[in-house]
Amino acid sequence: MNKLQKLLKEKGTLLADGATGTNLIPMGLDSGQAPEAWNFDHVDRIQKLHQSFIDAGSDIVVTNSFGGTARRLHLHDLQDRVVEINRAAAEIAGDLVAKSGREIVVAGSVGPTGDLLAPLGELTYAGAVEAFEEQMTGLKEGGADVAWIETMSSPDEIDAAIEAANKVGLDYVATASFDTAGNTMMGLSPAAFAQQMAGKNPRPQAFGSNCGVGASDLLVAAIDMVANADGLPVVAKANAGIPKIAGDKVVYSGSPELMADYVKLAMNLGVSIIGGCCGNSPEHVKAMAEAMRAHNGGDAPTAEEIIETLGPLVSPKSSKKSDRSNRRRRRG
Amino acid sequence: MADEEDDIILSELDDEELSEQMQDDLYDGLKEEIEEGVNIFLERGWAPYDILTKVLVKGMKTVGDDFRDGILFVPEVLLAANAMKAGMAILRPLLTETGAPKMGKMVVGTVKGDIHDIGKNLVGMMMEGAGFEVIDLGINTDVDQFLAAIEEHKPDILGMSALLTTTMTYMKVVIETLKEKGIRDELIVIVGGAPLNEEFGEAIGADAYCRDAAVAVDTAKRLISQQQA
Numbered sequence: 042m043n044k045l046q047k048l049l050k051e052k053g054t055l056l057a058d059g060a061t062g063t064n065l066i067p068m069g070l071d072s073g074q075a076p077e078a079w080n081f082d083h084v085d086r087i088q089k090l091h092q093s094f095i096d097a098g099s100d101i102v103v104t105n106s107f108g109g110t111a112r113r114l115h116l117h118d119l120q121d122r123v124v125e126i127n128r129a130a131a132e133i134a135g136d137l138v139a140k141s142g143r144e145i146v147v148a149g150s151v152g153p154t155g156d157l158l159a160p161l162g163e164l165t166y167a168g169a170v171e172a173f174e175e176q177m178t179g180l181k182e183g184g185a186d187v188a189w190i191e192t193m194s195s196p197d198e199i200d201a202a203i204e205a206a207n208k209v210g211l212d213y214v215a216t217a218s219f220d221t222a223g224n225t226m227m228g229l230s231p232a233a234f235a236q237q238m239a240g241k242n243p244r245p246q247a248f249g250s251n252c253g254v255g256a257s258d259l260l261v262a263a264i265d266m267v268a269n270a271d272g273l274p275v276v277a278k279a280n281a282g283i284p285k286i287a288g289d290k291v292v293y294s295g296s297p298e299l300m301a302d303y304v305k306l307a308m309n310l311g312v313s314i315i316g317g318c319c320g321n322s323p324e325h326v327k328a329m330a331e332a333m334r335a336h337n338g339g340d341a342p343t344a345e346e347i348i349e350t351l352g353p354l355v356s357p358k359s360s361k362k363s364d365r366s367n368r369r370r371r372r373g
Numbered sequence: 374m375a376d377e378e379d380d381i382i383l384s385e386l387d388d389e390e391l392s393e394q395m396q397d398d399l400y401d402g403l404k405e406e407i408e409e410g411v412n413i414f415l416e417r418g419w420a421p422y423d424i425l426t427k428v429l430v431k432g433m434k435t436v437g438d439d440f441r442d443g444i445l446f447v448p449e450v451l452l453a454a455n456a457m458k459a460g461m462a463i464l465r466p467l468l469t470e471t472g473a474p475k476m477g478k479m480v481v482g483t484v485k486g487d488i489h490d491i492g493k494n495l496v497g498m499m500m501e502g503a504g505f506e507v508i509d510l511g512i513n514t515d516v517d518q519f520l521a522a523i524e525e526h527k528p529d530i531l532g533m534s535a536l537l538t539t540t541m542t543y544m545k546v547v548i549e550t551l552k553e554k555g556i557r558d559e560l561i562v563i564v565g566g567a568p569l570n571e572e573f574g575e576a577i578g579a580d581a582y583c584r585d586a587a588v589a590v591d592t593a594k595r596l597i598s599q600q601q602a
Binding site for chain 2: 060065070072115116161221225254285291355357358359361362370
């Protein structure tokens, strides 16, 4: 049995970790630099970040490999070191987990390629599978327990990443970003994504949502995911509010207290894996851990109740109808 | 949908019906039908500028509005923009010949360290669709490349895009450099990208944050007309 599945069975709800990118910036990551290069150049800083989440109580540590496909590493002239970079990412996290004496899942982060798949763009489906396969080979060699496919928006690209995980022989988790009128920017709805995942063979260890436009939007999307999950565990990794500029720094509007409220609501919704994405510092994760420990049940909140507690939706669903909805012929 | 309604013969429609049908076809991203329709209007003696503004730009406005309103998403808008582009390819040389008026000029790019260009490309296409001339610097654009393009093309608008929390702060670097060079006020600077928001745009000194390509077009038009007023 996969470690993630085993832990879920034991604990019921798992705490994931917080952000990678936004936490590396204060450690010295310059604008436009590849965070993945730090798996060689600044191992100590990546260790420090992971350790801070382990200390905060995370049951899952997501590796520093989000942009780890050749298609993205190319920009930093690192495209020939894909396997090495991803292996290192998994090893850095794995070593700390081993030292912690706790059961913690090493989740190998896999982000989008950044390209549109054909016919909309140049990248073929087979090319996407190949890119993910190379990355996941490194993650597996480094000891990742699962491929953590995240921040996805295109159903085809999700399929390609899952096919790669199957080829490499890694269990997987897949999460999408619902940042555009309640859907992904490619128009994938939370319900359709849940159905896509429930129909997979093999099925994911869990699926859900990360990043996007704030905790309210994410949890409202989670309502539809839970309703269509068909028994699969649901993941929520929301941003800590929205980014703001303060002097030369980017700060996120969501406080640790807000993220603690988000944990309570997520648990009441039936979400099983809860963590944070952009803007979530170790302090946020600590507050989330406490909220999880202190939680003693409650009814599933409605969308209105989520909004009341966490704030208004940034990108709500549309109820408008198109001026061109009475077209004589339509795209097939 | 393959039903009998597919058998629309564009050349048999009168001008008004053809214009409506072409706007439908643009909405559905039917590239070949748009090319056919543009050619029919040209044969009927329509001015290229009228075909552009009364049919294509009008059609793209609906696409843009529905994108903004969460009715259409990126795949549909890309197909529509590609159909628009095919129509523009026929019209562009004719527009140059006839000296048709231009809305303005824009230099656009994804900032340094960032490879994400889906949104930026959409902005470029929608701006072209609205009658702007667009110079696209591509991805991973550093401040020197932005400066060189501004020098060369003298645009009215500078557009910057970023998708990553680790790259969006580079926009501030570019704007600060424009200020140092004393050319910030000669340009309208608009910014966009998933992690951004209005407050962020304001804080880094942009003229506007645009949530999507449709808003970018509306904002560009508004700021240009304010500038001219």
